[in-house]
Amino acid sequence: MHRGEAYYARKDLADVHTQDRWRRLGRDVLEEELARPAKALARRRAPGPSPGPAGEVSKTISGRVAGRDPPPDPAGVPPEATEPAAPLVHYYGEWQTRVAVPLAARNGKVPRNAMGNVEVPPLAHALPLGTVHLDLPSVFAVCQALRVDAAPALAGFEHRGGRATPCLRGVVVAAEHEGAVLELYWRQAREREARAEARRRQAAEAAWRSLLRALLARVRLQARYGEEGAGQGGSMQDAAATLLEPEARGGCVAAGRRVDAERGHQHTSAPEEAEEI
CATH class of the missing domain: 1.20.1270 (Substrate Binding Domain Of Dnak; Chain:A; Domain 2)
Incomplete structure (x- = not known):
């Protein structure tokens, strides 16, 4: 103990990550470990709006500050007790994971995540098997013209105003469609020029x-x-x-x-x- 706070040796410490973060690092959390996270923390709330239109607050007749002091509960229960608890975020250690088996494209179809896109390096550890990342402007329209299955490529996030905005760069297509897409793309580029x-x-x-x-x-x-x-x-x-x-x-x-x-x-x-x- 040091001033009432416990401290540990560096060899006894380990990094923990969420399930999504481990997947981006190329590892999957074991099924039997999902219900037993190494650590659980409350999710941070998003910043709320300002108290007033110009950031100012006003006092009521009773002296309470509008926007700061919550109104009293008629039942006598404190407002903090009636607020829903913040959801917990589960964190897992490396000993609770295994090397991830990458997904693969089948019959020209690109595997997607729950949001309908594909995470690409440097955000993800690797691309799905049998796919290529085409980081070209307006290439999605070419894929639509050829009726080729293409998924938006998620390359990372941009933090603006306390919120994470996805950064999409190009598309991910099956490897067998790469030649046809590039041929049409550059032919259209030459015609535009x-x-x-x-x-x-x-x-x-x-x-x-x-x-x-x-x-x-x-x-x-x-x-x-x-x-x-x-x-x-x-x-x-x-x-x-x-x-x-x-x-x-x-x-x-x-x-x-x-x-x-x-x-x-x-x-x-x-x-x-x-x-x-």
Whole structure:
């Protein structure tokens, strides 16, 4: 004893965990030990709401603090005695467990836990046998398109505001479906990138057309009213001639080639179309 508190040697101490924690560590609690936990503690209550809308409390006429002092029980029983007891959490030692036999996928079906997902490393010790973890964004939609059984992958928990929020990353599928899912996933990714590139190219071509229209309009105005802007007319005409020189040979500098986003073909504008930009 030390100051009234017992202490023990390190060799006499052992870690205890809940049944779920032992399963994530790769061990199962023995059936005959479930009713005999090494330790049982009351579950901690979740933090409740604040006493008032702004965190303030007010006093009643009798002097009790609203939100802090419970009202008296007419039967004379203290409020603490009528509150339900907090549920107990059972903890087990390693001597009460055995090495877990991992579940296995059967006929393309992925084994799930009670929440309908699959715990993956680093949260779990290992994946179910015959399964793979695909940590890719929006891969679940691909599995649905192929009608492949896929379970959300639970990789851990994020603690926010005193609560644990599950962190889902990708899906878990049977190993025989991995190739088909990845092939369709990357093909769709390439198609999305091609469409995005086509949109960027069209936006660039539109910007060049707008610039050429402005230059052509200015050159034509200076050609018609050249006496007032004779000092700048020559330079602007030379610049416009340089930009429009490829049009005379059958194409436009910026709009001469475009990519069809749907078919992937290249088109070349005709010489007469380049004149009317």
